[in-house]
Amino acid sequence: MSHLFLLSPSPWIKGSLISITPGYVSAWIIPDGIAGDLDSVNPSAIFNMQGVIGFKTPFLETSKAFRRFKLKFRRRFVFEFPEEENINPSSFVLQSYNATWEVAQAAEESQGKLTLEQLLKSKISMNKKLRQSSTLSIINVVGKSYRELASWSPASGFSKTLVTEQMTEMNTNSASSGVLSTVYWPGGIQFFPKGWTHNTKERTLQIGVPANGAFTDFVNVEYDIKRNKTSFTGFSIDVFKAAVQSLPYNLNFSFVPFDGSSDEMVGQVYNKVCLDIVCRCGDTSIMAYRYHLVDFSQPYVESGIDMVVTEQSAKSKETWLFLEVFTKETWLMMAALHILVGLVIWLIERQVNAELREFGSMLWFLVTVIFFAQREQIRSPLTRIVLAPWLFVILIATSTFTASLTSMMTVSQLEPSVLDIQTILKRNFVVGCNGNSFILKYLTEVQKFKPENIRKINSINDYPDAFWNKDIEADFFIAPHAKVFLAKYSCRGLIKAGKTFRLGGLGFLGISPFILTIL
Structure with missing residues (x-):
């Protein structure tokens, strides 16, 4: 798991604040109340806080008043607590000193008769000699101390340098004298914690991939006998990987081949027949009847149903x-x-x-x-x-x-041998389509084709032979498949005919919560 922890300044425990577990990705953020005390905590507490990010209000440490106060404080502190290793004043010490100084000045002005009511009504301003900067320093605990990553001010926002004219030097306790933008994360991980993710010890999500797709340019599943390994390639696979990489969290997944049609996969995912498969990656069309069972991602390709037929000479146009x-x-x-x-x-x-x-x-x-x-x-x-x-x-x-x-x-003038789907229905022509696609259901239920007039073809290489042998007069593809098919076989006298019947596009289906994140 990857977690973000926001720590409250109370109570402040100087012991083992953070416990880093191997394989446990986390990010820790501490407020000014804790970050301001880092200058005075012992090294064991710093050791347990490696990779912590904090927000610290810096003081103007270059002023003569601060240097004089710091020198007196360290002498007094060493005298009273000789066993302590860190003798620098924390932000709480400086704030207490400021408050005491202002109260003393107010009492002096009231000639020793200062009451609580008078104190609340008086205009107390911060001691200009030890005043705090309006800039917040963003620090990162590394090594024996901390280093500054950037700064933030209400006027200028984030910056890599302190946005204060008077502050010209970095904190003397900083582990680095320069402003560093690279963050050291807890556990020394080399990547940015993205948030929620599956632990490596937990179950890896399995993504179903159609093993018998007709168009290998979109999804191609091959098994290497020598290496005993299954490879998954194609346009849809690349899109899925890119979508997962853009998620705000890490996702452990693996592809598994699935023998069956898209509708069979939808039914098995819905009925939880395949308990390990939570998503289907492939050239799946988004259809209304599937929405009742599973969720879909946003379409990554526009889609529709196109009709492909053979070409013929346009004799009707030769006269004129x-x-x-x-x-x-x-x-x-x-x-x-x-x-x-x-x-x-x-x-x-x-x-x-x-x-x-x-x-x-x-x-x-x-x-x-x-x-x-x-x-x-x-x-x-x-x-x-x-x-x-x-x-x-x-x-x-x-x-x-x-x-x-x-x-x-x-140059011969060519035109489609069949102009539209109505002509095919009227002449009772035989047509072809992918047997594992929803198009078979679409042709019979929507376009009212007779089942005996539909031939199932499951390989892209079988379509041209079916045309030349006169087994079919037309074939129906989803639009992305039609573009790939015509790009390969347009030189063989095949052409798109009629209008495109629009669909919802190609997307990824599933019922896992991570599908909703890709939406």
Whole structure:
């Protein structure tokens, strides 16, 4: 277990305050009332407090008043208690001295007639010579004393140096003269205590992993006979490990293979058939009917159901393929500009050219000029100025049209052989899906497929053969699986068709309290 202990300053026991047990991760925090007394405790108490973190209110130890008081105190203390090893004044001594000094000053001002009522009404200010700093020092007990990790002040917050202009030196009893940010934890552990965790002596949580997954890119379970060891790899495994590492506590777990479908795992976890398995790590889809039995983490991948079919040539588009060279807007713009140019030429030439005086002749001229086959002569210089740039535009447009149309006719136009799920149902086609997936239940109960029209395929490598042998006309995957499948086999004439039926995504399921932490 990993625990955080906050100690009260009363009572202050100078004996064995902390007992460190091997394998027991803990963090101890002491307040100013205890930390301020560290300067005067014996070495045995310091030895038992290794790794403790405390908050200490420092005094301005560089002032002449403090040095003079410290010297007098040590002489007097050694004289009365010669057996004590630590002779430095603690914070309680300094506070008592301050309080006594202020009361004495108040009594002097009242000429020796100081009453309790007068004392409460008087304005007592701290002795400026021995006043406390408003900065809190964060200390860490190491070795024979302690060292300062950082400081905190109401104005500046946390800092690695004391936020006080007058305080220029560190505590003379500090184990280090520099400000250290590395914390020494109880027991000398080399990691940051995260909080709650399982003790190494306690039961390790077992995480079920599907041993017969169809897509090994997500979950892959392999057994090494020579090493007698089972390895667990894949995208889902990596995500789970990263999620566990981000938890605010350490979690001892181990993967165990599980032979069965996701729904079987949900039922066994809910009914506590597998008492040791508290979670399932894999490409499990979050479904509403599963929520009644187990908890789910937040989805780590968006999901849905996609349909994959074979490709076929788009013959219906070949007749009007030339119209797809330019967009509809481009065709309309070019036609309008061509008519406008022809109208301008007709208005100019009708005055001087008898061949273009009729409007019908002008329309024929517009047709022949596209193919640079016009026979009518141009009489007016203004007409040549208008026609020359337009002929250049026609040349560019015809060259682009020819090149684009040639490319489109060379590259075959493909489309899905089946456009949507309604077509499959209407034609009574046979489809495939993962036999261990919820998709089988989805197709029969939601989409109303006949069970005899659904073929169970449990390996990603068997899907292409099922298509080429005409055993199936379409196959249904969850969206992440479909992307992986098409990335591997899209070159073999397979394509996604229809819309995606949205789901809750992929997540981790279980009933253990740690699942709720990943939420």
